[in-house]
Amino acid sequence: MPYVFDPIETPSVAVTGTDRRFPVRRIFCVGRNYAEHAREMGGDPDRAPPFFFTKPADAIVESGAKITFPKITKDFHHEVELVIAIGKEGENIPVQDAREHIFGFAVGIDLTRRDLQKIAKEKGRPWDSGKAFDQSAPCGAITPVAEIEDIETAKIWLTVNEDTRQSATIADLIWSIEEVIAVLSEAFILMPGDLIYTGTPAGVSSLSIGDHIIGHVDGLSPIDIRLTS
Numbered sequence: 032m033p034y035v036f037d038p039i040e041t042p043s044v045a046v047t048g049t050d051r052r053f054p055v056r057r058i059f060c061v062g063r064n065y066a067e068h069a070r071e072m073g074g075d076p077d078r079a080p081p082f083f084f085t086k087p088a089d090a091i092v093e094s095g096a097k098i099t100f101p102k103i104t105k106d107f108h109h110e111v112e113l114v115i116a117i118g119k120e121g122e123n124i125p126v127q128d129a130r131e132h133i134f135g136f137a138v139g140i141d142l143t144r145r146d147l148q149k150i151a152k153e154k155g156r157p158w159d160s161g162k163a164f165d166q167s168a169p170c171g172a173i174t175p176v177a178e179i180e181d182i183e184t185a186k187i188w189l190t191v192n193e194d195t196r197q198s199a200t201i202a203d204l205i206w207s208i209e210e211v212i213a214v215l216s217e218a219f220i221l222m223p224g225d226l227i228y229t230g231t232p233a234g235v236s237s238l239s240i241g242d243h244i245i246g247h248v249d250g251l252s253p254i255d256i257r258l259t260s
């Protein structure tokens with residue numbers, strides 16, 4: 032079928048150990064999922080059900096890329112996150128079956144125009160301007176689940192110019208990996224290609240042009256980006 036112009040190439044992420052790539056369908060993100068971060072954002076880190084927002088699939092940026100400092104913000108933040116890559120369709124997935132739907136894990140950074148997100152929160156408006164802008168979803172290569180020993184006890188951390196800004200362990204998640212999949216699949220039919228950014232630990236902070244940012248999770252391929260003007 033001819034199009035009136037060329038459609039975009041399917042956004043995709045590298046997979047470790049193969050030259051075959053993971054095609055990205057949707058990007059879901061969990062709002063608050065570490066107690067210390069919920070507190071630093073002025074919230075209450077209870078077990079209120081997790082909430083979700085999305086980014087466009089073509090907001091994906093691969094490790095090694097340069098990111099242009101985004102428009103219309105004076106408070107551009109990093110949020111390092113464990114990313115779940117979904118490999119199998121499912122809805123109303125029970126917690127005990129959630130593992131079957133995971134293709135692999137990656138390290139992502141939920142880049143945020145915090146000033147715009149703050150205005151949206153105050154006015155009860157959507158978060159898109161703060162969260163879903165171009166190049167807002169850096170994601171490292173996906174490691175297939177079979178190659179990961181123990182994601183639950185892995186450390187997660189982020190450095191800016193070699194200074195550690197965020198540091199926690201995956202065990203600190205308020206809602207576990209399996210619970211996030213179960214709750215999200217009550218609202219959406221999860222599909223292969225979906226990515227879920229699982230929330231960020233405390234320590235989010237402002238970025239500047241020239242910054243070199245690296246996000247890590249033990250056992251996964253890091254995400255390494257630089258900010259340019």
Ligand code: MN
Nearest residue numbers: 110141230231
């Ligand atoms: Mn986040």
